[in-house]
Amino acid sequence: xxxPDMYPGNCWAFKGxxxxxVVRLSMKIYPTAFTLEHIPKTLSPTGNITSAPRNFSVYGxxxxxxxxxxxxxxxxxxxxxxxxxxxPVMV
Numbered sequence: 001x002x003x004p005d006m007y008p009g010n011c012w013a014f015k016g017x018x019x020x021x022v023v024r025l026s027m028k029i030y031p032t033a034f035t036l037e038h039i040p041k042t043l044s045p046t047g048n049i050t051s052a053p054r055n056f057s058v059y060g061x062x063x064x065x066x067x068x069x070x071x072x073x074x075x076x077x078x079x080x081x082x083x084x085x086x087x088p089v090m091v
Contacts, residue, residue, distance in 0.1 A: 013051070022064050034058055036077055037084040053077050058087075 038052040055076055059069030073090035 022061070024064055031060075031072065031089055033086050033088045034073075034075075035084060035086045036075075038077065038079075040083045041079075049079050052079050054079070058089075 036053065036056075038049055041047060041049050055074070057074045058072045060072050061069040071091060073087060075087040077085060
């Protein structure tokens, strides 16, 4: 499961520079915003957070096997900003 954790190394890491994640919910929802959290630079052993996500898109799917979802927004995580950032649904 996806749980809050601010310890370096306890993460859901992607191999390479791109990846995707599907979250299956128990009921249909209509989200208004998404939050993304990454450890701050001060907690990083290297003093940087280059592993933080940068550009990401969020899609709504009717089920996990749907190939084309509805684009809910395209966002940029600000590595110089707060560790926890909120992104409103754009559509």
